[in-house]
Amino acid sequence: FPQIFSNPVFATGLWMHAAIFLLCLVVPWDRLPHRAFLVIPYLDFVAVGFTREGSLPYATSAGLLMLFPVFWLSASGMARKTAVLSSLLGTLLIIWTPILLAGAPVTAGQLSKPLLFPFMMAGFSLAVVSMTASLDRQRLAVLAMDVQLRAALDASRQRERLLSTVLDTIPVGLVVVDAQGHDQLMNSTQQAFLTLAGPDHVEDPAEKDLLLFGPDKVTPLGAEDRPVRRAALGESFTNCHLWVGSGDRAR
Numbered sequence: 001f002p003q004i005f006s007n008p009v010f011a012t013g014l015w016m017h018a019a020i021f022l023l024c025l026v027v028p029w030d031r032l033p034h035r036a037f038l039v040i041p042y043l044d045f046v047a048v049g050f051t052r053e054g055s056l057p058y059a060t061s062a063g064l065l066m067l068f069p070v071f072w073l074s075a076s077g078m079a080r081k082t083a084v085l086s087s088l089l090g091t092l093l094i095i096w097t098p099i100l101l102a103g104a105p106v107t108a109g110q111l112s113k114p115l116l117f118p119f120m121m122a123g124f125s126l127a128v129v130s131m132t133a134s135l136d137r138q139r140l141a142v143l144a145m146d147v148q149l150r151a152a153l154d155a156s157r158q159r160e161r162l163l164s165t166v167l168d169t170i171p172v173g174l175v176v177v178d179a180q181g182h183d184q185l186m187n188s189t190q191q192a193f194l195t196l197a198g199p200d201h202v203e204d205p206a207e208k209d210l211l212l213f214g215p216d217k218v219t220p221l222g223a224e225d226r227p228v229r230r231a232a233l234g235e236s237f238t239n240c241h242l243w244v245g246s247g248d249r250a251r
Contacts, residue, residue: 001058010054016047035078041069042086049094063117066091070121074128077136087125091118181207181232196245213243217250 004010020043029037045066052063069090073083095114099106164187167174173190177183186194197210207228212221223229227240244251 004055004058007054009050013047013050013052013054016043016050020044020047038073038076038078041072044069044072045090045094049097052094053098063094066094066121067124070125071128074125075132077132080129080133084122084125084129088118088122091121175228177228177232179232181229193244193251196249196251211244211246213246213250215241215243217243
């Protein structure tokens, strides 16, 4: 319907949409108060009103453009009750203003016939507000949990540093292993022992690769005779003498 562009009301609506679009692009919104951007959807109510009124003979569904400012207001997370009320009143003004300005006597039927549309917009706004509020609550709960986890992690790291400091002051080798014999905790003295016991050609030796020898300094200790293995199996023992390392580094 190209003749629609000759309608001054429709043309006014288009120019208003163009002006609002330019406002979105050129205004430094980050320098203004946070709520300042809400002026855009409120201006959009007016632009949609002109667009709808100017296109009624050709495109009766143009009023559905109201969904955009209604969604914007309702999803902003600010002044939720005002957003729902604005959605209702804004749509009412759009459909009632042309009737009131027509100059003819206004009947109750004329005012009540299009009421479904504004109440539909209010219902849509209420649904978006509820969804946004629920998402905000979930986000705040996640943020609170994140703060708690970070605090717990910091406390755990502090306890770990304290434990390492205490263990490193003990002048004997200390190692904590799990049921499979894997090292879980080790002090600096034990680390020095492992350095002595590690073969030169193995970067990260397993327990079976360590150079451990019996009291004669020559006989390698079997897997079942090694202290860490015996401890992992739940055995208790004391005064277990063995040699760590080989050659001049043996201790």
